Amino acid sequence: MLPFRVIDRVKFVVERQLVKxxxxxxxxxxxxxxxxxLVGGLLVLPQxxxxxxxxxxxxxxxxxxxxxxxxxxxxxxxxxxxSTLLTISGYVVFMGTLVAILTRWxxxxxxxxxxxxxxxxxxxxxxxxxxxxxxxxxLSELLGSSGRMRRFLEKHDxxxxxxxxxxxHASAAQVHELRTEPGIGRKARQIILRSGMAIxxxxxxxVACLDAAAVIVPSAAHEAGTLLTSDxxxxxxxxxxxxxxxxxxxxxxxxxxxxxDIRKHPVIERAYPGEVEVVGGDATISRLMVQNVLxxxxxxIYNELLTAGEGNEIYIRxxxxxxxxxxxxxxxxxPQAIVLGILKPEGKGWNVNLIAPTDTPIESRDRxxxxxxxxxxxxxxxxxxALPPITxxxxxxxxxxxxxxxRTILVLGWNRRVPSLIAEFGSYTDQQFHIDxxxxxxxxxxxxxxxxxxxxxxxxxxxxxxxDYMVEDELRKVRPADxxxxxxxxxxxxxxxxxxxxxxxxGYLQLEDILAESRRxxxxxxxxxxxxxxxxxxxxxxxxxxxxMILSHVLAQVALRRELRVVLDELFTAGGAEIxxxxxxxxxxxxxxxxxxxxxxxxxxxxLALGIFRHQADERGRHLMMNPPRDTxxxxxxxxxxxxxxxx
Numbered sequence: 001m002l003p004f005r006v007i008d009r010v011k012f013v014v015e016r017q018l019v020k021x022x023x024x025x026x027x028x029x030x031x032x033x034x035x036x037x038l039v040g041g042l043l044v045l046p047q048x049x050x051x052x053x054x055x056x057x058x059x060x061x062x063x064x065x066x067x068x069x070x071x072x073x074x075x076x077x078x079x080x081x082x083s084t085l086l087t088i089s090g091y092v093v094f095m096g097t098l099v100a101i102l103t104r105w106x107x108x109x110x111x112x113x114x115x116x117x118x119x120x121x122x123x124x125x126x127x128x129x130x131x132x133x134x135x136x137x138x139l140s141e142l143l144g145s146s147g148r149m150r151r152f153l154e155k156h157d158x159x160x161x162x163x164x165x166x167x168x169h170a171s172a173a174q175v176h177e178l179r180t181e182p183g184i185g186r187k188a189r190q191i192i193l194r195s196g197m198a199i200x201x202x203x204x205x206x207v208a209c210l211d212a213a214a215v216i217v218p219s220a221a222h223e224a225g226t227l228l229t230s231d232x233x234x235x236x237x238x239x240x241x242x243x244x245x246x247x248x249x250x251x252x253x254x255x256x257x258x259x260x261d262i263r264k265h266p267v268i269e270r271a272y273p274g275e276v277e278v279v280g281g282d283a284t285i286s287r288l289m290v291q292n293v294l295x296x297x298x299x300x301i302y303n304e305l306l307t308a309g310e311g312n313e314i315y316i317r318x319x320x321x322x323x324x325x326x327x328x329x330x331x332x333x334x335p336q337a338i339v340l341g342i343l344k345p346e347g348k349g350w351n352v353n354l355i356a357p358t359d360t361p362i363e364s365r366d367r368x369x370x371x372x373x374x375x376x377x378x379x380x381x382x383x384x385x386a387l388p389p390i391t392x393x394x395x396x397x398x399x400x401x402x403x404x405x406x407r408t409i410l411v412l413g414w415n416r417r418v419p420s421l422i423a424e425f426g427s428y429t430d431q432q433f434h435i436d437x438x439x440x441x442x443x444x445x446x447x448x449x450x451x452x453x454x455x456x457x458x459x460x461x462x463x464x465x466x467x468d469y470m471v472e473d474e475l476r477k478v479r480p481a482d483x484x485x486x487x488x489x490x491x492x493x494x495x496x497x498x499x500x501x502x503x504x505x506x507g508y509l510q511l512e513d514i515l516a517e518s519r520r521x522x523x524x525x526x527x528x529x530x531x532x533x534x535x536x537x538x539x540x541x542x543x544x545x546x547x548x549m550i551l552s553h554v555l556a557q558v559a560l561r562r563e564l565r566v567v568l569d570e571l572f573t574a575g576g577a578e579i580x581x582x583x584x585x586x587x588x589x590x591x592x593x594x595x596x597x598x599x600x601x602x603x604x605x606x607x608l609a610l611g612i613f614r615h616q617a618d619e620r621g622r623h624l625m626m627n628p629p630r631d632t633x634x635x636x637x638x639x640x641x642x643x644x645x646x647x648x
Contacts, residue, residue, distance in 0.1 A: 162190060334380070
């Protein structure tokens, strides 16, 4: 072994001190200043008789080192030469190094503060764990829900909404995104960013999860094939929150968690003993897609009900102030809303009764389901005239007509949601589907994923075609015009949602060119992953579903009113109540009928009128007119359809 040089040992000792932080760095600089002062004092002591001793000489050197103004007081060539060297050394060591250390320390501290490493000291706030393409729509939903939010704040006895977002790397760029996001803007000051990951216990403490009124855990994006999935992170985060609560003997907060694989619902309940609502991300989007295939045009209804902006939403009102009334009496006193049904307590959950008879009594523990444009429209307004009563007796179930042949579906692309989509198609046992899946992913891998997800027998026939729909010749060979419906999926195998959407939109435009050459046009459904792309396809002829916006709406609204989840599950799954389109010719409507007449006629059939779907779009490109004023004349034209809720 070669011997170490003395200089190497000195460098090593100095390095170990400097890396300990600004305090030790200042200490090292102080030692150097002392050594320079000592050397300077020893150099001038023999040549000057003005010094009383070594201490006086060292003090003289220290003054020249720290303040160049003393240079004019020195006498003699040697003393002035040493004084000049000391002054130059002072510029380098005392001023330059000292300022550099303090500046670097201050910048580092500011950087730590900007990274959001300081624990928040809030209570009854809302925590969002994770930053993804769902975060901005989710925050916009929470900040825009004025009526529900007011009730939420009153329930938790707080005056102001505070949102805390846990991001892996909180940065100024994310703050800029918040300020430029429509629906947030100046409200960004109500949002606090903190750095960390949901699977880190110290990060959960940093956002004060145990003091939160609600914790929302949206699904995070992961590369296909990785062992660390979003569901694994969600379960680990819930385990950490539960462990912290046990350690501190604190109550558990209410959690709304998104699970990509809804089959892991029992795992969530086992991991988290507190109040939790689980939203199946893949299952929710799959249900909407399948119902849209069964009822073409339904996507516009979902985009109104399940995204932020103008239009109608589903509201849940408590029965405390409505006890003693019937649903029919409530309907007459809410002329701007549509009463959809009622929730009755059943064990630890709720029994959902949509399109309930109008004579159903409301009890204090019940919850009433309404459709309205604003939360205030679900409250009593003495300035508005009451509506005449309408009677709806027992629910009538309508048998869905079985198709003479299987519906043919072409799926372009592949993502983790496809097995759930196939399972949802299979849940409609009264229908038959033949599905062709076109993707560059090997067919054996796709078949394995579907088989792992669906164990029981199902009537869905799947055929896997290995091709790239971005190549025009390969897409032409598939003959998309021969199918009843074509679904364009956003890939989860690309680096970002922007890239996945770019591929899907280019594929859609190429598909339109091919369909323009055919007389037959199938139904087109396109899924997008990035909410910022929703305005790029203006004037498109497909039905668009922006998954992050829909899931963000569901997560936000369930966090504010947890009973909403069971209502959406009832509405979007096979069986029970569904939103459907009906031909006006099936009902004896008079020529001058208004929406009130339509309500009365459908009520006699055990159905619920929701609105009109126009064949011709208006100036904004919208076909849907949902929950219009009761005195609005229908003015039905050829191709118009009725939007109803009915049991099948």
